[in-house]
Amino acid sequence: MERFVIEGGHRLNGTITPAGNKNAALPLLAAALLTDHPVTLHNLPRIGDVGTKLALLQKLGVSVEQSQGTSWTLHAAGVGDTEPDATLARKIRTSILLAGPLLARRGAVRLPRPGGDMIGRRRLDTHFLALQSLGASIEVTPTEYVLRADRLRGTDLFLDEMSVTGTEQAIMGAVLAEGDTTICNAASEPHVQDLCHCLNQLGAKIEGIGTNMLTITGVSALHGGEYTIGPDFMEVASFIGLAAVTGSALRIAGARPREHRMSRIAFGKLGVRWQDDGEDIVVPPDQELHVQEDAHNAIPKIDSAPWPGFNPDLISIALVVATQARGTVLIHEKMFESRLFFVDRLISMGAKIVLCDPHRAVVVGPSPLYGEPEGLPSPDIRAGMALLIAALCAQGRSVIHNIGQIDRGYERIEQRLQQLGARIERV
Numbered sequence: 001m002e003r004f005v006i007e008g009g010h011r012l013n014g015t016i017t018p019a020g021n022k023n024a025a026l027p028l029l030a031a032a033l034l035t036d037h038p039v040t041l042h043n044l045p046r047i048g049d050v051g052t053k054l055a056l057l058q059k060l061g062v063s064v065e066q067s068q069g070t071s072w073t074l075h076a077a078g079v080g081d082t083e084p085d086a087t088l089a090r091k092i093r094t095s096i097l098l099a100g101p102l103l104a105r106r107g108a109v110r111l112p113r114p115g116g117d118m119i120g121r122r123r124l125d126t127h128f129l130a131l132q133s134l135g136a137s138i139e140v141t142p143t144e145y146v147l148r149a150d151r152l153r154g155t156d157l158f159l160d161e162m163s164v165t166g167t168e169q170a171i172m173g174a175v176l177a178e179g180d181t182t183i184c185n186a187a188s189e190p191h192v193q194d195l196c197h198c199l200n201q202l203g204a205k206i207e208g209i210g211t212n213m214l215t216i217t218g219v220s221a222l223h224g225g226e227y228t229i230g231p232d233f234m235e236v237a238s239f240i241g242l243a244a245v246t247g248s249a250l251r252i253a254g255a256r257p258r259e260h261r262m263s264r265i266a267f268g269k270l271g272v273r274w275q276d277d278g279e280d281i282v283v284p285p286d287q288e289l290h291v292q293e294d295a296h297n298a299i300p301k302i303d304s305a306p307w308p309g310f311n312p313d314l315i316s317i318a319l320v321v322a323t324q325a326r327g328t329v330l331i332h333e334k335m336f337e338s339r340l341f342f343v344d345r346l347i348s349m350g351a352k353i354v355l356c357d358p359h360r361a362v363v364v365g366p367s368p369l370y371g372e373p374e375g376l377p378s379p380d381i382r383a384g385m386a387l388l389i390a391a392l393c394a395q396g397r398s399v400i401h402n403i404g405q406i407d408r409g410y411e412r413i414e415q416r417l418q419q420l421g422a423r424i425e426r427v
C-alpha cells in the first residue's frame, strides 16, 4: 500500500494550476450516455474516481479514447447493457448518476448501492423522488436498485433538499423526457452549472442555470459536442489553506476568483487574505493568522451550506487552518455527520480542538503541530488532504496512509507540490 512521507515545516513557493473539477467531471462522464454521438471533454482530471468512472463506462460498451492530454472522447452509440459493473459501481458515489441517462436511453437500469466518501449517511431519496416523478418505477433492495421506465415525462419537481447529485440526476432524467420539467430547490454549485452548460452544448434546453429553479424543455435527442470542465474549486481552496498555514507565496493560476467569494468570507474569519489578479488568485507569504471575532468579541463560526454557502468539502481544510490562527473559532459541519472525526489525528499532532459532537468542533489556536511518523490514515478525500496540509505545516516527519483516498480527488498531488518545493514522497 502506497504512503506519503512528508518532511514538514518548509515554505513553498511558485505557481500551481488547479485540475478540472472532480465533481463536474463525474456527472459529465455519465451525461455522455445521453447521446449516440461522440462527446469530447477537455480538462478531465487524472484522478482515481475518473479512472473508475471511465472503466465503468467502457464495461457498459462506451468507446473511450484519450484524444490528447486531458481531453477524452466518449462515444456511447453501442450501449445496450443496463447493468453497470457492480464492483466498479460500488467504489464511487456518482455511479448512481448512470440511472437517469440509462433510464432515458434504455428504459431500465440495475445498480448496486454506490460508494464514495464515508462521511455520514448519504441518502439517495432525492434521486428517487426525482426519477419517480419523471415516471420511473423503483425497487429498492438492501443491496441494489432496479429502475424501469417505458418513457420519462416532464414534471414539476420540488426537491426535498438541495442535493447536488440529486439535482444532477433530475436534470439528466429530464433533458430527453417528453414535455417540460421544472426543478425547484435545485442545487446550483459550479459543477451543477457545468453539467447544464455541457448538456446545452449537446442540444438540451435548460434555463435558470446557476439558480435554484431550473426549467428544462425536453428534446427528442442530443447531438455530439465538446466541453471544457472548469477548475476544481475544492483544489483551489485547499491550496489557499496550504499556503496560509505554511507561510508560502502561491499563485493559483486560472482559479476563477468569483467562485471563491464565500471561501474568502470563511477563510477571512481566520485572517487568511489573498489578492485576485485577473483569473488568478495570489496568496501572499507569511500571513499573521488571527481569528476575526464577531461583534461584541463573540466567537465566530465557520459553517457549511449548499452553494453559494461554504462547501462542506472545505470544512476539513478550514479546520487545519484554524489550528494556526490566534483565537477561538467554532467549526460547524451542518451537512454530514461523520466528517469531523479525523480531528483526533490533528489533536495527536498538537492541535487544540474540542470535538463537541459529530457536527461541531471548537478550535483554539495557534498550536505548533508536530509530525506523526507512526502514520496518519486518510479517512476520506478532504480529511486526507487536510492531514497532508497539516503534515506540511508540522515540524518533522509524517507518514500518511490510505492515500488512495487522496488520489480519488487530487491529481498527482505529490508531484505538483514537489514543484512548489514541498518535501513529499510517495513510497
Ligand SMILES: CC(=O)N[C@H]1[C@@H](OP(=O)(O)OP(=O)(O)OC[C@H]2O[C@@H](n3ccc(=O)[nH]c3=O)[C@H](O)[C@@H]2O)O[C@H](CO)[C@@H](O)[C@@H]1O
Pocket: 023, 026, 093, 094, 120, 121, 122, 123, 161, 162, 163, 164, 165, 166, 187, 191, 306, 311, 312, 313, 334, 335, 336, 337
Ligand atoms: C460527486 C459529488 O458531487 N459529491 C458532492 C455532492 O455529494 P452528494 O450529492 O452526495 O451530496 P448532497 O448534496 O446530496 O448532500 C450532502 C449532505 O448535505 C445534506 N444536505 C443537503 C442539502 C441541503 O439542502 N441540506 C442538507 O442538509 C444531505 O442530507 C447530505 O447529508 O455534494 C456534496 C455537498 O456539496 C459534496 O460534499 C460532495 O463532494
Ligand SMILES: C=C(OP(=O)(O)O)C(=O)O
Pocket: 022, 023, 092, 093, 094, 115, 116, 117, 119, 313, 381, 382, 409
Ligand atoms: C465527498 C466527496 O466526494 P464523493 O461525493 O464522490 O464521495 C468529496 O469530493 O469531497
